[in-house]
Amino acid sequence: MQASITNNATRYGWAAIVLHWLIGIIFIGQFALGFVMVRLTSQRTAFELIQLHKSFGFLLLGLIILRIAWRLGNAAPALPASVGGLERRTAPLAHLALYAFQLALPLSGWALVSVSMLEIPSMPFNLFVMPNLPLVESDAAESFWAAAHWYLAYAGIALVALHALAALRHHFWLRDSVLTRMITPSSDGDVE
Amino acid sequence: MYARIFGLAAVAACLAMPVLAAVDLNDAAGSYTVNPASSSIRFSIGKVGGGGLDGAFGRFKGSIRIDNSDVGRSQVNFTIYPESVGTGQGRIDAFLRSDAVFDAANSPEIQFRSTSVTRTSDTTALVSGRLTARGKTFAEKFTAELGGLKGGTIKFHVTGKVLRSRYGMDVGTPIYSNIVDFDMTLTGKKG
Numbered sequence: 001m002q003a004s005i006t007n008n009a010t011r012y013g014w015a016a017i018v019l020h021w022l023i024g025i026i027f028i029g030q031f032a033l034g035f036v037m038v039r040l041t042s043q044r045t046a047f048e049l050i051q052l053h054k055s056f057g058f059l060l061l062g063l064i065i066l067r068i069a070w071r072l073g074n075a076a077p078a079l080p081a082s083v084g085g086l087e088r089r090t091a092p093l094a095h096l097a098l099y100a101f102q103l104a105l106p107l108s109g110w111a112l113v114s115v116s117m118l119e120i121p122s123m124p125f126n127l128f129v130m131p132n133l134p135l136v137e138s139d140a141a142e143s144f145w146a147a148a149h150w151y152l153a154y155a156g157i158a159l160v161a162l163h164a165l166a167a168l169r170h171h172f173w174l175r176d177s178v179l180t181r182m183i184t185p186s187s188d189g190d191v192e
Numbered sequence: 193m194y195a196r197i198f199g200l201a202a203v204a205a206c207l208a209m210p211v212l213a214a215v216d217l218n219d220a221a222g223s224y225t226v227n228p229a230s231s232s233i234r235f236s237i238g239k240v241g242g243g244g245l246d247g248a249f250g251r252f253k254g255s256i257r258i259d260n261s262d263v264g265r266s267q268v269n270f271t272i273y274p275e276s277v278g279t280g281q282g283r284i285d286a287f288l289r290s291d292a293v294f295d296a297a298n299s300p301e302i303q304f305r306s307t308s309v310t311r312t313s314d315t316t317a318l319v320s321g322r323l324t325a326r327g328k329t330f331a332e333k334f335t336a337e338l339g340g341l342k343g344g345t346i347k348f349h350v351t352g353k354v355l356r357s358r359y360g361m362d363v364g365t366p367i368y369s370n371i372v373d374f375d376m377t378l379t380g381k382k383g
Contacts, residue, residue: 042291042292043286043287043290043291043292044290044291044292044293044363046292047287047292047363047364048363051367117281117283118281118283118284119243120367121239121240121241121367123240123366123367126366126367129240129241131241
């Protein structure tokens with residue numbers, strides 16, 4: 001049996017699985033990094049961590065665009081038959097919200113650095129210069145996007161926690177395949 | 193007859209020369225105290241994608257002694273107070289004063305002591321010396337151009353490049369260049 005890159009009717013392919021966990025880990029790491037970097041006394045370390053946060057933010061934005069494109073071209077497997085009516089209706093909404101946050105968070109961060117009066121260029125992983133978004137710099141715009149980024153981060157991490165709890169409920173309580181199918185990829189031997 | 197023509201030509205050539213070039217370092221001998229009110233120490237650090245970070249130091253003191261028999265034996269001493277750095281953006285100033293860059297609380301002075309002055313033309317000289325910042329000392333060179341001399345007041349335009357990494361101030365590279373471009377206008381009063 002060969003692990004398959006694409007999803008099939010009941011399971012996720014390894015591309016979807018890799019993107020899911022990679023984005024999930026970076027997303028949680030970004031929240032932790034963002035939380036720490038604004039609370040440091042060393043301005044030097046803070047500066048360096050903020051640049052690292054920006055680098056991972058741009059990486060996340062690239063990965064999420066790839067993920068959305070992959071999802072649009074590769075239908076997600078159906079939920080197991082045991083999943084009830086309420087969850088069957090709300091789960092797609094929760095997933096849509098998760099996608100929206102994955103897009104909105106890096107974009108709001110990009111907007112924040114673009115309007116900042118500090119005019120610090122973005123250079124992801126010191127590899128290339130990322131241009132700013134075409135937005136007007138001002139203290140007011142900087143405050144707005146800083147607040148937007150902050151609220152989105154806390155709402156986003158709450159949604160991630162809910163998502164993780166739901167997955168654990170499926171695995172340990174309902175004992176269905178919802179969590180395990182995001183770990184073991186589909187294969188050409190799957191019965192569809 | 194020919195001598196007379198040459199003489200007239202020489203006078204005409206002198207008149208045609210810019211006023212500043214007429215000021216000669218040999219005539220400038222003496223000791224001067226830098227007047228901060230009519231002097232400025234500006235710096236610029238390039239950044240990726242164009243533009244740069246421009247700033248200036250508001251407080252400094254210095255003395256210039258130009259040897260009357262040998263310009264090469266002249267002496268320049270300078271002290272800059274990094275606490276007085278200004279870029280027009282308060283948050284950047286606070287960052288520059290912090291231990292990320294100048295650590296002004298623990299290293300309140302940046303000092304320059306010349307070790308040699310080499311004359312490069314009638315009005316220019318290369319000033320070599322030792323620059324001390326954040327407890328680190330390195331040899332640096334600055335180009336000084338005599339801009340004017342009038343009634344005991346001397347004016348120099350001084351430029352030079354300093355690598356900030358040497359002084360433990362490399363934060364932000366490579367987004368911000370390691371090279372700090374200095375551009376100073378120094379006015380000194382004799383005595």
